Amino acid sequence: MQSRRCCVAAAVGVPAVGSVVDEFTKLCYQRDLPRAMRAMEVMERCGIWADAVTYSELIKCCLARRAVEDGKRVHRHVFSNGYEPKTFLINIFLSMYVKFGLLDEAMKLFDKMPERNVVSWTTMIAAFSNVGMSGDALEFFVLMLRSGVRPNMFTFSSVLRACESLRTLRQLHCGMIKPGLESDVFVRSALIDNYSKWGELQTALSIFNEMVTGDSVVWNSIIGSFAENNEGDEALSLFKRMKRAGFFANQGTLTSVLRACTSLSLLELGRQVHVHILKYDRDLILDNALLDMYCKCGSLEDAKGVFSRMAEKDVISWSTMVAGLAQNGFSREALELFDSMKGSGIKPNYITLLGVLFACSHAGLVDNGWYYFQSMSRLYGVEPGREHYGCMIDLLGRAGKLDEAAMLISEMKCEPDAVTWRMLLASCRVHKNVDLAAHAAKQILKLDPTDVGTYILLSNIYANSQRWDDAAKVRKAMQAEGVRKEPGCSWIEVEMQIHCFILGDKSHPRTEDIGVELQQLVQRLRGIGYNPDTNFVLQDLEGEQREDSLRYHSEKLAIVFGLMSLATSKTIRIRKNLRICGDCHIFAKLVSQLTQRTIVIRDPIRYHHFRDGICSCGDYW
DNA sequence: CTAGGGTTAG
Secondary structure, eight states, rough: OHHHHHHHHHHOOOOOHHHHHHHHHHHHTOHHHHHHHHHHHHHHTTTTTOOOHHHHHHHHHHTTTTTTTHHHHHHHHHHHOOOOOHHHHHHHHHHHHHTTTTTTHHHHHHOOOOOHHHOHHHHHHHHHHHHTOOHHHHHHHHHHHHHOOOOOHHHHHGGGGGOOOOOOOHHHHHHTTTTTGGGGHHHHHHHHHHHHHTOHHHHHHHHHHHHHHOOHHHHHHHHHHHTTTHHHHHHHHHHHHHHHOOOOOOHHHHHHHHHHHHHHOOHHHHHHHHHHHHHHHHHHHHHHHHHHHHHHOOOOHHHHHHHHHHHHOHHHHHHHHHHHHTTTOHHHHHHHHHHHHHHOOOOHHHHHHHHHHHHHTTOOOHHHHHHHHHHHOOOOOOOOOOHHHHHHHHHHHHTOOOHHHHHHHHHOOOOHHHHHHHHHHHHHHTTHHHHHHHHHHHHHHHOOTTHHHHHHHHHHHHHHHHHHHHHHHHHHHHHTTTTOOOOEEEEEEETTTEEEEEOOOOTTHHHHHHHHHHHHHHHHHTTTOOOOGGGOSSSSSOHHHHHHHHHHHHHHHHHHHHHHSOOEEEESEEESOOOOOOHHHHHHHHHHHHHHHEEEEEOSSSSEEETTEEETTTTTO
C-alpha cells in the first residue's frame, strides 16, 4: 500500500514526498537514528510510509542502541492513520519487543495481529522457551498446529528448548520426521542436547551418526553430551573423530574436552589441552573449565596459577577455586580466598556458599560454619537450601554434636532427602551412635530402598556393637530388595593411558607382579607400624578372607602399580568410585612416608594428598 | 522477521 502511494506521489510530480521517503530510507541505512526519527515524523504528517525493509533497518538500529522508546514510536507510526502493515512488518515489531524483554508488549501485539504466520508463532514460542515459560511455549505450539500453520525448523529448535519430559521430546521428534526437518543442523543439535539431558545418550548418538553434512556445533553438542554425562572416554573418542573429519575445535569443543579430562582425572591430557589453548583464544568459560580440571585432578599449584592469571573472573571462577581448595583439604586457604572474593565485587551465590560450608565441615570449623550458615541469607541474599543444611549436618555430626545435627534436620525448611540423612548416618558411624544410626538409615531406605551403602553401613554398625540379629535382618532386607554392592574401583593414568583396578578382578596384565609387589610392600610397611584394620571390611567375609579382601582394595593395587610404573619424581594420582576406607588411608600415609612419594587419591567427595606420612585431610573425612 | 554448542555443587 505504501509503495503505491509513493509511486503515485512520484508520478504526479510531487518531488517533496518522494524525496522525504528517500531521505528517510538513506538515514535508516546510515543508522542515523535521531534524524531518521525526525524524518519519520514528517512522513507521518504527510500520511506516507516507507517500505517494510526500511523499517526493519530502523528497528535494527533501535535494538543496537537499546532505544526502547524510539522502537515503540516506530511501532505506533506504522499503525497510524489506518495504515495496515503486513505480517512481515508486524513480526519485526514482535521480535523487537521480545529482544527488549517486553514480553507483555509482544503478547498484546500478537493478540491483535490480523493473521499470524510461522514466524509470528515461532517468535513467541522462542520467547517463552528462553525465559523458562515452557508451558506457554508448548501451548502456543499446539495452538499453532490447530490454526493450521505448519512448523518449520526454526519452530522445532525453539520448542525443543521448552520440552520438559522425555515423552514430549519423543512426540516432538516424531512430528519433525515426516516434514524432514530433523536433518537441519540446528534441529539436530537441539535433539542431541535434549536426549542427552534425559540420559538417552545412545539415541543422541544415533541422531548424530545419521548426520550427512554437519557443522562444528553439532560436533560440540555430541561431545558435550558425553562429557556432561561423565562418559569421558566416549567424549574423547568423538573429539578424535571430529578432528579426523576435518572440523576445527573451538572454545566450546575444548571446554567439553576439558570436562571429559576432569571426569576421568586425565591430568596429562588436560595439560596438553592447556598448552593448546594458550596458543589460541582463551575465554572465561574455557578458563573456568581449565581451573576446575586442575582442581579435580588434584593439582592445586596449576589451579592457582590459572586462577591468578585469569584476565577476568566471574562467580564460577571463584566458586570453583574455593571448592577446589576445600575439597583438596586446604580449608583455611579456601576461607581466606572467600574473604578476598568480597573485595572483588563478585557476589557469592548458592554454590559458592556450599564450597565455604564444605571447607568448614572438612576442617571441623564448627563456629565458622555456624557463622556462615546463619549469615548467608542476610549478607549474600542466599537462603540456605538442602545442600547447605547437608554441609551443616555433616559439620556438626563429624564434630560429635550428633544431637545438634539431628535437631537441625528437624528444623529444615525444605524436606530432608536421602543425602541429608546419609550425612547424619556417616557421623553416627564415626561416633558409634547405634540408635541414631538406625533411625537415619531407616529414613534413607524409606526414600531410597536401593541404597546399597546404607544397608552395608547399618549392618556393620550393628555388627560392631555385637547386635548380630539386627545385622542379619538388614542383610535379609537387602537381599529382598535385590541390591548388590558396587565393587570398589580405582583408576590411575600412566603415559596417557587409564588403568583400572577392580576389587577381586585379576584382568590387568600385570596382576601377578602387582600382587607380589604388594605383599613385599605390606611387609615393609609392617616394619614401620602398619597393621591391617579389618574393621573396614564391608562384606560378608570371615576370618583370613577379611584381611585378604582388604589387601586387594583397588586403591592399594593402583598405588602399587603407580609405584611400579611412574618415575620417582611423579605424583601418584588415583581416582576411585567409592570413598576411601580407613585401612587404605593408613596404608597410603605409610607408603608416602616409606617411599617419599606424593600420592593423591580422589574419591567421589574429596581428595587426599599424602606426603611424608601425613594426609591433607588431617585424618578427618 | 523466527532457531543450535561450552564452566562451579549434587
